[in-house]
Amino acid sequence: MAEKYRICITLLSLLVVCVCLMKATVEARLTQIVQRTRFNGPITFLAVGDWGRKGAFNQSAVALKMGEIGAKLGIDFVVSTGDNFYKHGLTGVNDSAFTESFTKIYTARSLQRPWYAILGNHDYHGNTEAQLNPALKRRDRRWNCHRSYIVRAGFLDIFFIDTTPFVTKYFAKVNKFNWKGILPRNRYLSNLIRDFKTSLRTSKATWKIVVGHHPVRSIGARGDTSELLQLLLPILQANKVPIYINGHDHCLEHINNTGVPIEFLTSGGGSRAWSNVSHRERLKNNLKFYYDGQGFISVQLTRRAANIVFYDVYGKPLHTINLKK
Numbered sequence: 001m002a003e004k005y006r007i008c009i010t011l012l013s014l015l016v017v018c019v020c021l022m023k024a025t026v027e028a029r030l031t032q033i034v035q036r037t038r039f040n041g042p043i044t045f046l047a048v049g050d051w052g053r054k055g056a057f058n059q060s061a062v063a064l065k066m067g068e069i070g071a072k073l074g075i076d077f078v079v080s081t082g083d084n085f086y087k088h089g090l091t092g093v094n095d096s097a098f099t100e101s102f103t104k105i106y107t108a109r110s111l112q113r114p115w116y117a118i119l120g121n122h123d124y125h126g127n128t129e130a131q132l133n134p135a136l137k138r139r140d141r142r143w144n145c146h147r148s149y150i151v152r153a154g155f156l157d158i159f160f161i162d163t164t165p166f167v168t169k170y171f172a173k174v175n176k177f178n179w180k181g182i183l184p185r186n187r188y189l190s191n192l193i194r195d196f197k198t199s200l201r202t203s204k205a206t207w208k209i210v211v212g213h214h215p216v217r218s219i220g221a222r223g224d225t226s227e228l229l230q231l232l233l234p235i236l237q238a239n240k241v242p243i244y245i246n247g248h249d250h251c252l253e254h255i256n257n258t259g260v261p262i263e264f265l266t267s268g269g270g271s272r273a274w275s276n277v278s279h280r281e282r283l284k285n286n287l288k289f290y291y292d293g294q295g296f297i298s299v300q301l302t303r304r305a306a307n308i309v310f311y312d313v314y315g316k317p318l319h320t321i322n323l324k325k
């Protein structure tokens with residue numbers, strides 16, 4: 001009898017170990033980075049997108065003001081919303097564009113913090129794996145770029161999601177995009193959606209922010225991304241994500257009250273802007289702010305409140321959002 005009892009206990013223990021291991025594997029599928037934060041202090045970061053032009057189109061001017069605002073706020077890190085290197089990403093890990101568009105541009109002391117980047121559609125024109133390669137971190141220790149990943153920063157979790165493979169029209173231009181590591185596309189997307197859902201659902205963070213290159217909602221030149229409205233928005237909604245940040249449209253904008261309690265923020269003014277094309281009639285009742293020009297945003301979070309500010313190329317605050325938990 002005692003022998004049977006021992007076997008039962010052993011089998012039960014094995015089962016518990018297996019379930020724990022399975023759970024750990026499921027939860028750990030997206031790469032996770034832990035960002036150090038100040039004890040009980042606010043978490044502060046800047047977000048900029050669509051920037052890498054070797055300083056041209058006011059990239060350097062935006063960088064200068066990012067440095068000043070970054071110092072004033074004492075930022076913890078910087079988020080890049082993608083289209084990091086124009087016009088065709090990087091050619092390889094030794095591409096000089098990395099130094100000329102990143103290291104030599106964002107030189108302010110306050111910006112010598114970790115940068116968390118994702119790929120944009122222009123990055124997919126080049127050697128995507130070069131931007132993801134740890135060798136770049138050896139060239140500039142600030143650089144962190146993965147396709148989809150989580151940055152855990154105290155009471156904040158930021159979920160970076162690789163939105164370019166969602167966009168169907170890009171797959172018609174087979175030779176323009178580097179789909180290495182993405183095909184077959186359906187499998188890539190279904191795995192990503194599954195892992196993204198699991199990560200959001202199991203996150204214990206007070207604030208969950210999602211960052212993607214493409215907008216879910218936008219009145220800019222490019223507008224809404226229908227694939228994200230269909231596939232991503234329901235997940236953001238189900239997991240009560242309060243803030244989605246994107247680039248792609250070369251502007252600054254804030255859209256809300258679209259039927260879901262999500263603030264949609266575009267920060268795509270890192271260099272070339274002034275497209276002079278917008279579609280204000282599409283979301284005229286939901287548009288809180290739109291600036292067809294260069295700039296960036298700051299996000300400052302405490303456990304109970306969020307303060308978000310949009311700045312132009314002169315560092316002038318143009319629009320502020322205050323949210324409460």
Ligand SMILES: [Zn+2]
Nearest residue numbers: 083120121248
């Ligand atoms: Zn883009």
